[in-house]
Amino acid sequence: MRALIFGLTTSLMFSGEIRAAENGPGVTDSEILIGQTNPYSGPLSAYATQGHAQAAYYKMVNDQGGVNGRKIKLISLDDAYSPPKTVEQHRRLIESDEVFGIVGTMGTPTNSAIVKYVNSKAVPHIFLATGASKWGDVASYPWTMGWYPTYRSEGMIYGTYIRDTIKDAKIAILSQNDDYGRDFVSGFKAGLGEAANKLIVKELTYEVSEPTIDSDIITLKASGANVLFSAVTAKAAAQTIKKAAELDWHPTHFLVQNANSIATVLTPAGLDHSVGIISAAYVKDPSDPQFANDPGMKSYLAFMKQYYPEGDAKDPQNQIGVSIAATFVQVLRQCGSDLSRENLMKQASNIKELELPLLLPGIKLNTSPDDHYPIEQLQLVKFDGKAWQPFGPVLGSH
Structure with missing residues (x-):
């Protein structure tokens, strides 16, 4: 099972002055609280399995000791793919639950409804389950980053x-x-x-x-x-x-x-x-015989059996959910002891040649302060x- 986490390319070196920073909201000595919405009801409910897969992945990470000694807690709320509901739920997550960041919220119109709000609050709004080009508009939305190829x-x-x-x-x-x-x-x-x-x-x-x-x-x-x-x-x-x-x-x-x-x-x-x-x-197909003995695929299938048995391992939305969560875990590792919101964005913008176990060979994640498009390749x-x-x-x- 460790292949899904420790198969990642770790890049802990980053430039900039080392300074003591206060941890962001949602961070305690034992926990990192993040939030998102998914369409658990409504016309796009078939995609909501992504949220379940992410929660299951974080549970696996927590069972293995968490990240740098802290457990990840995900609050995933239903917005029914309705933008007004998305706004309402994210206000709750940021103002009431006081999450560290928004990670993996689903949908283009839904994220469009909240992008100005979360940026005005300087809340990380990252690895969104949408491929809209505007999530890479660093000048307008510096706290936002997509995950999908655009x-x-x-x-x-x-x-x-x-x-x-x-x-x-x-x-x-x-x-x-x-x-x-x-x-x-x-x-x-x-x-x-x-x-x-x-x-x-x-x-x-x-x-x-x-x-x-x-x-x-x-x-x-x-x-x-x-x-x-x-x-x-x-x-x-x-x-x-x-x-x-x-x-x-x-x-x-x-x-x-x-x-x-x-x-x-x-x-x-x-x-x-x-x-x-x-x-x-851009993700491997579990039903494709060429991946039958692939280490990443074997780890994924074992993970699904243990942590999300009710999920369909052949549904690519689950692979995407796992991969989004794995990307976030990698960025948390890069953050080290500086769990400020500013450093979370800094590290999300410093992903180098990251190979995830479920992505097709040759497809790697790269970001920079001027490039908020993690995946830029397709087959x-x-x-x-x-x-x-x-x-x-x-x-x-x-």
């Missing part, structure tokens, strides 16, 4: 691939009508370049609260498109795949990695309907009916 950069990779490899493409786009969807689409169009307006024949958006997007798929098929870009989340992704199959519509389908889970998306939609879908990956993958098969090189995504 949605814009992922979209750009798909657009560039289509521009360079698919002849006579007629593209339809379905995207979630919020910052999440807009980030993907802006990157996608940038990747297509000057040809974007000519290649895109139909573009639709949907609200995350809509019960079904079937009518959108009917409209997109009617456009004559032979390429479909789905900048969606899990529920809409499964509906898209299933409805396209019902309509006997078989475009070359590009599906964002945030919605490409075999367990929670492709299987409900029908694995036979999902063959040929192209996506991107294109294609679904063969059983697993995602990588093709081409690992691509820079920012």
Whole structure:
């Protein structure tokens, strides 16, 4: 089990004057209190398993003695993916619970609702479960840092691939009508370049609260498109795949990695309907035979069995949750005895060549004071009916 923690690349050397600092709120001699929200209810509840996985990981770390003698306590609250609720819950976490920092809060519109508030309070707001580009805007939000590869950069990779490899493409786009969807689409169009307006024949958006997007798929098929870009989340992704199959519509389908889970998306939609879908990956697939003897994967599966047995080890959201928590543990180690909020941000901005056990080979985390994008690489993958098969090189995504 120690591979998940001690397999990390530790970088304890950092520049700057060594000084005595007061510990931040939420830090005692025995405990470090952090907070977050997740959609434990509502339309995106399929993603909330991330919060459970993080809590389980911190329990494992605590069972092994904690970090520098302190145990990590996570308060993870439900915001139902509703921005007003996110604001309410984070006010509670910061003003009532007095957490050390916000770590791993889920969602683009939800984090957008709180980013100005947490920065005004000078509270670390880090390793967010969202790939919006703005989390790397150090000038505007110095206390904020994402974790995912950015949605814009992922979209750009798909657009560039289509521009360079698919002849006579007629593209339809379905995207979630919020910052999440807009980030993907802006990157996608940038990747297509000057040809974007000519290649895109139909573009639709949907609200995350809509019960079904079937009518959108009917409209997109009617456009004559032979390429479909789905900048969606899990529920809409499964509906898209299933409805396209019902309509006997078989475009070359590009599906964002945030919605490409075999367990929670492709299987409900029908694995036979999902063959040929192209996506991107940065975490290892537990169902892929090439990782059967991988030490990081073995440790992860043992961890899930012991600490989160009710979770689906094949759901990539759990791997992401574990990896976010492992990143935070690494940064705490780098903090040493200086557990001020300022030093937490300093160390989060000083991650060097960090290899996490569940990330694909060649993908490493790096940050600096001017670079708040920890993951900037992706691997294109294609679904063969059983697993995602990588093709081409690992691509820079920012």
